[in-house]
Amino acid sequence: MGTTFIVLGSSILAVLLAGYFAQRYLPPPKPRIVGIDLGTTYSCIGVYHAVSGTVDIIEVQDKHKCIPSVVAFSSSGQLLVGYDAVAQQEHNPENTIYDAKRFIGKTFNKIEVQQTQSQYNFKLERDKDGFVYFTLKVNDTIKILYPEDVGAIIISTLREAAANNISAPVTKAVMSVPAEFDDQQRNYTKKAAILAGLEVLRVINEPTAAALAYGLHNKLGLQNVIVVDLGGGTLDVSLLNVQGGMFLTQAMAGNNRLGGQDFNQRLLSHLKKLIEKRFGQPLVDHEDLQGLLLHIEDLKINLTQSDKSEIKMELISMKSSSSPKKPVYSDVITRKTFEDINNDLFIKVLEPIRKVLESVELTRDDIDEIVLVGGSTRIPKVRELIAEYFSKEPNTSVDPELAVATGVSIQAGIIGGMWPLTVSAVELPTRVKKIHL
Numbered sequence: 001m002g003t004t005f006i007v008l009g010s011s012i013l014a015v016l017l018a019g020y021f022a023q024r025y026l027p028p029p030k031p032r033i034v035g036i037d038l039g040t041t042y043s044c045i046g047v048y049h050a051v052s053g054t055v056d057i058i059e060v061q062d063k064h065k066c067i068p069s070v071v072a073f074s075s076s077g078q079l080l081v082g083y084d085a086v087a088q089q090e091h092n093p094e095n096t097i098y099d100a101k102r103f104i105g106k107t108f109n110k111i112e113v114q115q116t117q118s119q120y121n122f123k124l125e126r127d128k129d130g131f132v133y134f135t136l137k138v139n140d141t142i143k144i145l146y147p148e149d150v151g152a153i154i155i156s157t158l159r160e161a162a163a164n165n166i167s168a169p170v171t172k173a174v175m176s177v178p179a180e181f182d183d184q185q186r187n188y189t190k191k192a193a194i195l196a197g198l199e200v201l202r203v204i205n206e207p208t209a210a211a212l213a214y215g216l217h218n219k220l221g222l223q224n225v226i227v228v229d230l231g232g233g234t235l236d237v238s239l240l241n242v243q244g245g246m247f248l249t250q251a252m253a254g255n256n257r258l259g260g261q262d263f264n265q266r267l268l269s270h271l272k273k274l275i276e277k278r279f280g281q282p283l284v285d286h287e288d289l290q291g292l293l294l295h296i297e298d299l300k301i302n303l304t305q306s307d308k309s310e311i312k313m314e315l316i317s318m319k320s321s322s323s324p325k326k327p328v329y330s331d332v333i334t335r336k337t338f339e340d341i342n343n344d345l346f347i348k349v350l351e352p353i354r355k356v357l358e359s360v361e362l363t364r365d366d367i368d369e370i371v372l373v374g375g376s377t378r379i380p381k382v383r384e385l386i387a388e389y390f391s392k393e394p395n396t397s398v399d400p401e402l403a404v405a406t407g408v409s410i411q412a413g414i415i416g417g418m419w420p421l422t423v424s425a426v427e428l429p430t431r432v433k434k435i436h437l
């Protein structure tokens with residue numbers, strides 16, 4: 001009897017020791033589960049590496065970590081995704097689909113579809129259940145794509161890049177969705193990944209993912225976390241309770257008409273005035289305006305790092321017969337000017353923050369951590385306003401455009417039991433409704 005126990009005991013010890021040495025000295029196990037952030041404008045995929053405990057967001061198309069959530073078919077039937085789809089968009093607007101996430105798993109009435117159609121060059125249709133699909137002309141025949149089909153094409157591209165990167169097949173995923181998504185929208189988002197050949201192990205909220213990216217699941221005690229997500233066109237604010245790796249969404253508020261595009265529009269009208277003064281005629285040429293908008297995006301990004309930036313470009317339509325010189329427009333724009341022309345918009349970022357606090361009867365002093373998500377939170381004035389409001393610095397060490405993808409990849413690592421991640425992270429279902437401003 002006694003010896004059997006000893007033998008059993010030492011074999012268990014041997015197994016444990018083997019496991020310990022394997023983790024210490026063998027090559028780390030390959031990531032088995034990927035994290036996918038299928039965004040409205042950009043999508044990314046990441047993997048969590050055991051042992052090093054780091055997340056890689058995978059480069060998908062020539063050095064770009066995230067790709068535009070855009071899918072197109074050329075007239076000859078070639079499928080284009082991401083940057084390749086964007087590159088040909090201007091010449092093929094009817095067959096270039098973007099914003100599919102706005103429609104995924106959601107039903108619309110006839111009037112809503114008609115009203116929404118005016119914002120897009122591609123064709124929207126509504127099926128008998130109220131779901132929207134897109135119709136394209138490919139090889140002289142009509143091709144139908146549902147939003148989840150568009151998602152599946154994007155996810156396939158991400159999945160392939162990840163499989164190449166880790167030199168292993170990718171079959172399992174964790175996905176993130178907006179906190180406000182209902183069960184049906186979550187189901188159809190999952191369906192997109194299933195259509196791309198993936199098994200979806202969990203779907204988590206984007207704000208929760210962002211909080212995970214900052215390791216807030218490791219903090220002791222109850223934490224009140226505000227997540228501010230300011231992207232290209234929308235602002236979303238969530239209040240989370242985090243305790244012992246459990247996440248609960250307490251409140252949500254947002255503004256669907258505030259984001260980077262609005263700041264660009266303000267710069268555009270400002271520059272158009274300067275150009276008209278300089279050249280004595282208004283700028284109306286479509287191609288020049290397109291070129292100017294591209295420079296404006298650059299200018300805005302430069303102004304997050306410097307307090308002034310030079311814009312310099314040729315404006316073909318400003319050519320005059322009296323001057324043989326190339327019509328070059330150049331100006332130095334200061335950050336101060338950028339802030340002045342956008343001041344009223346920047347202040348609006350605080351509105352949903354106030355609403356969220358009001359709705360749960362908390363004050364700004366009750367907030368323990370502030371997490372920033374979305375490219376527009378790089379704007380120094382936006383950060384400053386938020387820091388001032390809370391008298392506390394927001395967490396900014398993770399790239400705000402990669403925070404969600406990073407967090408969803410950490411969740412994938414936790415589910416995969418990847419050492420040294422020993423903590424748990426679980427999201428509790430919530431019934432709170434988003435407040436729209």
Ligand SMILES: *[C@@H]1O[C@H](CO)[C@@H](O)[C@H](O)[C@H]1NC(C)=O
Binds near residue numbers: 165
């Ligand atoms: C995988 O992706 C990471 C992050 O983008 C990159 O640093 C690494 O070089 C890639 N490895 C391979 C083999 O492509």
Ligand SMILES: *[C@@H]1O[C@H](CO)[C@@H](O)[C@H](O)[C@H]1NC(C)=O
Binds near residue numbers: 076077
């Ligand atoms: C369109 O036609 C080309 C050439 O015949 C073919 O390779 C392609 O697969 C077709 N595309 C679609 C979407 O049917």
Ligand SMILES: *[C@@H]1O[C@H](CO)[C@@H](O)[C@H](O)[C@H]1NC(C)=O
Binds near residue numbers: 183184187
């Ligand atoms: C979502 O999917 C689950 C499981 O597939 C199903 O039971 C549920 O009814 C679906 N819910 C909605 C709202 O589509």
Ligand SMILES: *[C@@H]1O[C@H](CO)[C@@H](O)[C@H](O)[C@H]1NC(C)=O
Binds near residue numbers: 309311
């Ligand atoms: C932005 O900065 C880069 C690098 O300093 C420069 O090459 C570019 O011309 C700038 N663009 C604008 C529009 O300010």
Ligand SMILES: CC(=O)N[C@H]1CO[C@H](CO)[C@@H](O)[C@@H]1O
Binds near residue numbers: 216394396
């Ligand atoms: C301002 C700041 O960096 N705050 C927090 C960011 O997140 C880490 C990780 O949880 C905290 O320790 C910081 O205090």
